[in-house]
Amino acid sequence: MxxxxxxxxxxxxxxxxxxxxxxxxxxxxxxxxxxxxxxxxxxxxxxxxxxxxxKDFKYNLGILGSPWEGLRFFKQFLNDSSFYSVLHNTLSISALKLLFGFPAPLVLALMLNAVMHGKIKRIFQTISYLPHFVSWVVVVTLMQKILSPNVGLVNDIREHMGLKPIFFMGMPSLFYPLVVLSDIWKGIGWGSIIYLAALTNIDPHLYEAADMDGAGRWSKLFKITLPTLTPTIGILLIFSLSGILNAGFDQIWLMQTPATLSVSEILDTYVLKTGLQQGQFAYSTAIGLFKSVISLFLIVIVNKVSKKVSDVSLW
Structure with a gap:
């Protein structure tokens, strides 16, 4: 008691x-x-x-009143003839962006950090940040104007050189390079902010000690700077790998043309077309849920592997 x-x-x-x-x-x-x-x-x-x-969604019955279909639409997507091409395009674009786009902000941050003159450094930072605030609608419109086969600047230069004009935006072989380059141009400055913030936390005494030991610029980069940035790089890499099924809907949707459809149809654009244009709401929802579940598994697995390998993780 x-x-x-x-x-x-x-x-x-x-x-x-x-x-x-x-x-x-x-x-x-x-x-x-x-x-x-x-x-x-x-x-x-x-x-x-x-x-x-x-569910087999019906407007008149609503979500709760529509009959259950179980995993029917998931099986339909896996057996769809477009499944492998859509998944291949999504993974290809995401992998190229990860391969070339992920290290780009880090390289820019290291280059800006190496600039000793503060005014020059601020000018370059401002110039590199500006594209982030420009919408993809404006970016793709500028690309279409510059690369136009009729009045585009690039093709005008080619004609003056005696070369034939090229329809850059309509060539499947050039679609991936244009996607990657435009993505890097738009996001490199904004992505470097995190690395620049991490670089300011490095103890300057480490560089002074390295100078006294006779270490060169490359030696300090690989022995001090990059090891210090490893946790930041690891966290951002986890986010990038977990979102590998997000190839960038806005950019791809605006750059997509009938001529490049075979290499530009990704999961997000496929969901939009099947859901809103064709009215297959249950089927498109199943595809979106499939993508979300795979992304969830990826972030858990990548985080677990990263924690074991480098002791860097989200949780």
Missing amino acids: VVNEARTEVLPAKKSKTWTKVWSFRHAYLFMLPAFIWYLVFSYYPMYGILIAF
Whole structure:
């Protein structure tokens, strides 16, 4: 009886202490409330629609009233003739972006960090950041104007050189290079911000000690700078690998033409066409859910492997 009485006395004290802390931070919670409501309405409530992937959705019956179909639409997608080509295009574009686009911000950050003159460094930083704030609609429009076979600047130069004009945006062989180059141009400056912030945390005494030992610029890069940036590189690599099925919907959708459809049809564009254009909502939802589940498994596996190999992980 004594133990029970002690418990009944301690629990209310703990509870009141917890609510006292909550009340003391009420202004912070009130400040976070709009973000919480936004995520609740636009991120969690729409997850109710996942049920469509397992049902033969009918407008007149609604989501709950539509008959169950189980895994029918998932099997339909796996047996679809477009499955392998769509998956191949998605993985190819993502892999090329990862291969060439992932190290680009790191290289730019190292180059900017090596610039000693502060004014020159700020100018280059500003110039490299600007493309990030330009929408893909504007970027692709500029590409179409510059690379146009009729009035494009590049083809005008080719004609003056005695060469025939080329329809760059309509050539399947040039689609991947244009995608990767435009993606690097747009994101390299913004992506370098994280690396520049990490570079400022490096103790300058390490470089001073290296100078006293006679270390050169390359030696300091590989012995001090890159090892210090390893955790940052590891975290960003985990995010990149886990999102390998996201090839960049906005960019691909705007650059896609009938001539390049064989190499430009990715999961996101395929979902949009089957869902909104063809009205196959259950089928397109199943494809989107398939992609989300694979991405979830990828981030868990990559995080686990990274934690074992380099001791860098998200959790």
